[in-house]
Amino acid sequence: MQPRNMSMSGVVDLAAVKQAQEAKAKAEQARAEAARNGGTGAVSPADLVIDVDEARFESDVLQRSTEVPVVIDFWAEWCEPCKQLSPVLERLAVEYNGRFLLAKIDVDANQMLMQQFGVQGIPAVFAVVAGQALPLFQGAAGEAQIRQTLDQLVQVAEQRFGLTGLAVDPEAEPGAAPAAAPERPAGPHDAALEAAVRALDAGDLGGAVQAYKNVLAEDPGNTEAKLGLAQAELLQRVQDADPQRVRQDAADKPGDAQAQIAAADLDLVGGHVEDAFGRLIDTVRVTAGDDRDAVRLRLLELFEVVGAEDPRVAAARRALARALF
Numbered sequence: 001m002q003p004r005n006m007s008m009s010g011v012v013d014l015a016a017v018k019q020a021q022e023a024k025a026k027a028e029q030a031r032a033e034a035a036r037n038g039g040t041g042a043v044s045p046a047d048l049v050i051d052v053d054e055a056r057f058e059s060d061v062l063q064r065s066t067e068v069p070v071v072i073d074f075w076a077e078w079c080e081p082c083k084q085l086s087p088v089l090e091r092l093a094v095e096y097n098g099r100f101l102l103a104k105i106d107v108d109a110n111q112m113l114m115q116q117f118g119v120q121g122i123p124a125v126f127a128v129v130a131g132q133a134l135p136l137f138q139g140a141a142g143e144a145q146i147r148q149t150l151d152q153l154v155q156v157a158e159q160r161f162g163l164t165g166l167a168v169d170p171e172a173e174p175g176a177a178p179a180a181a182p183e184r185p186a187g188p189h190d191a192a193l194e195a196a197v198r199a200l201d202a203g204d205l206g207g208a209v210q211a212y213k214n215v216l217a218e219d220p221g222n223t224e225a226k227l228g229l230a231q232a233e234l235l236q237r238v239q240d241a242d243p244q245r246v247r248q249d250a251a252d253k254p255g256d257a258q259a260q261i262a263a264a265d266l267d268l269v270g271g272h273v274e275d276a277f278g279r280l281i282d283t284v285r286v287t288a289g290d291d292r293d294a295v296r297l298r299l300l301e302l303f304e305v306v307g308a309e310d311p312r313v314a315a316a317r318r319a320l321a322r323a324l325f
Contacts, residue, residue: 043166048093052103054110061103065128068165069100069157071136071150074114074124076107081140082123088143089125092150098166099154100127127153130161159223160307189215189222196228205239208232230304238265250279257283257291261298268302276302277316284323296320 052060052072061070073089075082086104093102107114107122117126117133125136136149157163196211212229215222243266249256250263260283267276280299284292299320303313 043098043168045094045168048098048166048168049090049102049104052105052110054112057113061128062131064101065132066130066163068098068163069153070128071100071102071153072117072126072128073102073104074107074117074119074122074126075104076122079122085123085125085140088146092143092146096150096154096165098168100150100157100165129153129157129163156307160227189219189225193224193228196225196232200228200232205232205236209236226304227307230301233301234265234268234305237262238269241266255283255286257287257295261295264298264302268305273306273310273312274316277312277319281316281319281323284320296324 050060061072064070071089071093073082073086075086089102093100105113107119117124119138121138123140124138125141127134127136136153137145141149154165158165192211192215196208196215199205199207199211209229209232212225212232215225216229219225241262246259246262246266249259253259260279264276264279267273267279277299280295280302283295284299287295299316303316306313
C-alpha cells in the first residue's frame, strides 16, 4: 500500500492550506466520534509507541496522522545504531506526553514500506503529519538534535494543521480511546479562510487569492492567509506555462532575471525546493539594479510558499545575504 501525499524529495504541497483545514476538521471529527462512543478516557503511555506493519500502515499511521504527528522509526534487529536510537525515541515519545506517536517498522519484515519511503539505510526516521510524509533524519543522532527536530515537528503540526496531540493518562489502560478535546472556538477569519479553501478546491485561483487578501487586509500577520496567498499566486503564475519552453529559455539565458524567475517557479511546483532557491540566488549574484531586486523579491515570495520553519529556507536566507553583501 503506497503512502499518500509523500514528500520524500522535498515536494512542496501547494494545497497545504486546504489540507490543513481538512486535517483540522478530521481531528475534530475523530474527537467528537470518540466522545459519542464513550471514549472519554485518555490513552496509556504504552499506547504512544506502537509496532506497525504493512497491513496496518493505513490505519495506524495515515489515519492516526490526522489526529497526532506520527514519527516512524525504521529499524532492524541486526542494526546496532538502531539499538541505541530506538530507546531514545521511545523514551521521548513518553516524555512528550502525547504530542507525537512513535511507530516502529521492522524493515526486514516490511520491505515494501522501506522501499516506498526511499529508505537507503537504517536507522532512518520519518514523520507523517495529516497524511503527508517527510524525512526527519537518518543514522545516529544526538538527543539534543532529536529534541530540536521533534520540537519543530510538533510546532508545525499544531500551527499549520491544528494537531494538538493525544491526551495521556498514566493510569489509563493500554488501548483506551483518547479523551475528547474541547472544540476549537471559531476564529474571526475562519469563514474567509474556508472561502479561500473552497475556491482552491474549485480551481478558482483568482477567488482564492482575493479571499486571502481580504483576510490579510484585516489581519496582516495571519500566517495561514500569508501561506495560502503565496501558494495560490504561485499556482496562478504557472498554470498556463509551457514547462519545456520555460526551461529551455532559462538554459539559453542564464543571466536573464525573468527567465530564471519563471524556471524557479516551475522548480518549486515540481518539488525541487533547493534547485529553485539556488537558481535565484545564483541569479542575484550576476544581476544588478531592478533585475536583481525582482529576483530577490521572488525568492522572498517562494520562502513564504515553503514556510519560515523549513530549514531549507533558513539556509537559503543565509546564502542570499552572502550573495547580496
